Amino acid sequence: MRRLLGAIFSLIVLVSAVVGVSSMLKETRLNRVKATYKSCFASMRVLLGAVEMHFIDHQEEEKSIEAMNNLINKRMNELIQAKYIRESLQDQVQGHFHELPIPQNDLPVCHVSIVADPIGYTFECSLHGSSGAPRPFDDLLKLVKLNADGNYDPSK
Numbered sequence: 001m002r003r004l005l006g007a008i009f010s011l012i013v014l015v016s017a018v019v020g021v022s023s024m025l026k027e028t029r030l031n032r033v034k035a036t037y038k039s040c041f042a043s044m045r046v047l048l049g050a051v052e053m054h055f056i057d058h059q060e061e062e063k064s065i066e067a068m069n070n071l072i073n074k075r076m077n078e079l080i081q082a083k084y085i086r087e088s089l090q091d092q093v094q095g096h097f098h099e100l101p102i103p104q105n106d107l108p109v110c111h112v113s114i115v116a117d118p119i120g121y122t123f124e125c126s127l128h129g130s131s132g133a134p135r136p137f138d139d140l141l142k143l144v145k146l147n148a149d150g151n152y153d154p155s156k
C-alpha cells in the first residue's frame, strides 16, 4: 500500500512537472509569435523612412502608391545601394519564426505592401497587418500554422 501510494505520488509529481514545462513552453512560443509583430512593424517603419528618402532624393519620380509598391517589391536593391536600408530588414522577424516548431519549408514570410488609407497611405504586412490595424493574434497563429499551444499544425 505504501509502495503504491509512493508510486502514485511520484506519478503526480512527474505529471505536474510535465504540465508545468509544457505550459511554460507554450508561453514562450506564443510570446515569440507576439514578438514578430514588434519586429515586423519596426522594419516597416524603417522601410517607410527609406521610401520617403528615396522620393525626396528622386523628385523626378512621381510618388504614387503604385510607384511606392513597385519600389519596395521590385527595386529593393536600389534602397539598399543608396544605404537607406540594410539588406537584413526582415531578419529579426524570421529569427523569431526560426525559433518556433515550424518546419523549414513552411516558415512564414512577411509580404509588405503599401495601401491607401484616409490620411494617405500605410504599410501593410500579409501576416501582421498594419501597425494601426494589427491582425488579431488568433488569426496570425492560424496563418503561421500554430495551434493555441504553439505547436505546429499544418491543418490550420
Ligand SMILES: [Zn+2]
Binding pocket: 040, 041, 093, 110, 111, 125, 126, 127, 128, 129
Ligand atoms: Zn510581418
